[in-house]
Amino acid sequence: MSASFLQPPILSFTEKATSISEVHQAHAHLLKTGLIHHPSVARRLLFSAANTTTTTYAHAIFTRLQDPNTNVYNAMIRAYANSPTPQNAITVYTQMMNDCVVPDKYTFTSALKGCSRIRGVEEGKQVHAHVVKIGIGSDLIVGNTLVHLYAKCGYFEVAREVLDRMPQRDVISWNAILSAYVNVGLVELARGVFDEMPERNLESWNFMISGYVAVGLVEEARGVFDEMPVKDVVSWNVMITGYSQASGFGDVLVLFEEMQNANVKPDSCTLVSVLSACARLGALSQGEWVRALVKKNRIDDANGFLATALVDMYSKCGCIEKALEIFQNAFKKDVSTWNSMISGLSIHGFGEQALEIFNEMLTDGVEPNEITFINVLSACSHAGLLKEGREVFDLMIRVHRIQPSVKHYGCMVDLLGRFGLLEEAEELVKSMPMKEASVVWESLLGACRNHGNVEKAERIAGKLLELAPEDSSGYVQLSNIHASMGRWNDVNEVRTKMKTRGVSKQPGCSMIEVDGIVHEFFSLGSSAFLNSVNEWEG
């Protein structure tokens, strides 16, 4: 029936309402006119309210309906099943059963979805029993929801049994098991299902690639990727992410180029990964090229990830002014965007500016996280801002209730050490609750050596050896100290200890772009002594 001719405009408005405020408006009007007292009108209001993002309003209307029917219950269960509190879907379902309202296939799919989302197998089994009792078990969609439930809860044998008993299956039935295997890292079993499936869709292939990527099997992922008949943007993104996670940043750029040759339009997710690779490689020109692409194609950056990646890329490629420009023009900034700007300024030695940005962040009402404080403290340390660093450390603990981690302590020890406040630094290190803190001790040791406090340095180096006997730094540091005092017997002793324990110094590796070409180089340590350590090994 053509609603607009037969009913007052308020009713069609009620039906079309999609936002909370529209539902609210409709509600107010229905109350004023008394139309709300018609059960069918109240139900329509509930259907609209159940389609909004919040469930509280829908629930309020729901509780006032005097005679809720199947459709009303379905709407409420569905709303909760998709909400952040899916447990409530089961509560409403139970209430429905107690009220003896007869369920249908829509009731079951929503209730089972609620069970899946809280991983409630026991609840799911109850619903499953009802499904069988009502005789709706042969429905394809209900069956798929059941397979999904059991697979997601790790009941793979049950999931498989349900699937095998279904009178008909489709690709979604198989994907439910495939994706569940992938999500718990059982990639071999996923592969078995993948090979067995009578049909596959794009998602099946994408699941399989992401399964390999998740366990670090990039080559296997690439094999599946190359085999797939049609790729979408997700396929490319998953593969690019795989290379990125395996630190194959060069491969990221190569694959991105192939993607464009294949005429697949990148989305913000692609470009975030590519920019991150550019940042890691120091590949400025490619990064700038991506920025132009973002502008030209007006790529959507609703969550601000792209802005963050651009700030990071420019910072790491040495262009702090451009990073600032991106930051200031960013349409949306979240905590990571701020973090990445603070980190960039810190890296470039602009401690005061980093603090300014941090304060701006607080004024803007953005809640800083533990990364923020690592970046701010590191900025203070690099720039030698002692008073500010102490204040920030205190602010982090007292106001923002963040427990300092090893990295936070490390920054503070660096900062105190820089000013020769060795006693205070040592007290701070001793106050640390965590055990795996050799990095912090190392930092303190460096400070002691810089300030010529050899006795303290020696004591701490010994401590370092106890804490991390498999790490080269304690040995190297201790040898350095002995050598600086001309105690060659002690140097020899440390050297032997290091050798017998099979400890070796790992060379560092860096990359930089020169004239559009990315170069890789290894560091063998900054001091002549480190080189001599390497000679011993040879």
Add this chain to the structure above:
DNA sequence: ATAGGGTTAG
């Protein structure tokens, strides 16, 4: 009027 797959990222 309503239903089934959490694919990717700073």
